[in-house]
Amino acid sequence: RGDAEEPRIPFAEPGSMTRVYCVASGKGGVGKSSVTVNLAASMAARGLSVGVVDADIYGHSVPRMLGAGGKPTQVEKMIMPPQSHGVKVISIGMFTPGNTPVVWRGPMLHRALQQFLADVFWGDLDVLLLDLPPGTGDVALSTAQLIPNAEILVVTTPQQAAAEVAERAGAIAMQTRQRLAGVVENMSWMEMPDGQRMDVFGSGGGQIVADSLTRSLGAEVPLLGQIPLDPRLRECGDAGEPLVLQEPDSPAGAALNDIAKRLG
Ligand code: ADP
Numbered sequence: 001r002g003d004a005e006e007p008r009i010p011f012a013e014p015g016s017m018t019r020v021y022c023v024a025s026g027k028g029g030v031g032k033s034s035v036t037v038n039l040a041a042s043m044a045a046r047g048l049s050v051g052v053v054d055a056d057i058y059g060h061s062v063p064r065m066l067g068a069g070g071k072p073t074q075v076e077k078m079i080m081p082p083q084s085h086g087v088k089v090i091s092i093g094m095f096t097p098g099n100t101p102v103v104w105r106g107p108m109l110h111r112a113l114q115q116f117l118a119d120v121f122w123g124d125l126d127v128l129l130l131d132l133p134p135g136t137g138d139v140a141l142s143t144a145q146l147i148p149n150a151e152i153l154v155v156t157t158p159q160q161a162a163a164e165v166a167e168r169a170g171a172i173a174m175q176t177r178q179r180l181a182g183v184v185e186n187m188s189w190m191e192m193p194d195g196q197r198m199d200v201f202g203s204g205g206g207q208i209v210a211d212s213l214t215r216s217l218g219a220e221v222p223l224l225g226q227i228p229l230d231p232r233l234r235e236c237g238d239a240g241e242p243l244v245l246q247e248p249d250s251p252a253g254a255a256l257n258d259i260a261k262r263l264g
Helices: 032-045 062-066 106-118 138-146 160-176 205-217 231-239 251-263
Strands: 019-025 050-054 073-075 078-080 087-091 127-131 151-156 179-191 223-229
Touching: 019 032, 019 138, 019 160, 032 050, 032 062, 032 087, 032 127, 032 179, 032 231, 032 251, 050 062, 050 106, 062 087, 062 231, 106 138, 138 160, 151 160, 151 205, 160 179, 160 205, 179 205, 179 251, 205 223, 223 231, 223 251
Parallel strands: 019 127, 019 151, 050 087, 050 127, 151 179, 179 223
Antiparallel strands: 073 078
């Protein structure tokens, strides 16, 4: 039905007060979902109204990391999202039976995303975070089309090779004319018992990505923060209790809380 009216996406309306961030990375496993979940929990703990769309169809680990085990319910024509730690969350994984791998194609993903944005009862959000799949694929372009005013947040590790692919994920902003909110470096170092820092994955990646995106976009793209490696971050994620709430004063928790403050 090509002539059907496009569903209304409140976040894309000119007067929308919601800041929308698309959390992107070049490749998987750099901590994109962990960062998304902790930023969301941190903002919610400060009293902001926060929603997360888990659009990482390959990973969809956000509900688990947030401890949002509930299922969405339907009230009239709206989908009510489960809520955990004050964060409303919707995930593609909530609509696939069991652990069936998602093999949806671009147009289906676009429709699913459209539905998440238009038919979910989010209420008045201060911030909406979208956890995108790694890379520069269909979902990144769909989001840009559906919410042109969304800003991109790039997550990378300090490794040079990772930084190069992360830069490509950020450079998509030139194509889509979106604003780049900044770069987050994750797994920056490991603090040793003697207080020394060990650069497990090298160093400098976050700054390299920020500098080179600043050059290519001709606008300041800040390195928003560096998050050290911390086994507690993984443990808290596995337990559905975000580190920023459990250990807000740990170096990783404090770094995530600082970044969250810079964003909203
Ligand atoms: P992505 O979304 O980029 O694929 P995840 O957030 O799923 O990455 O993280 C991959 C794995 O690394 C997870 O097991 C997560 O708990 C762990 N992890 C992420 N960041 C850190 C960190 N700073 N310290 C320790 N473990 C981390």
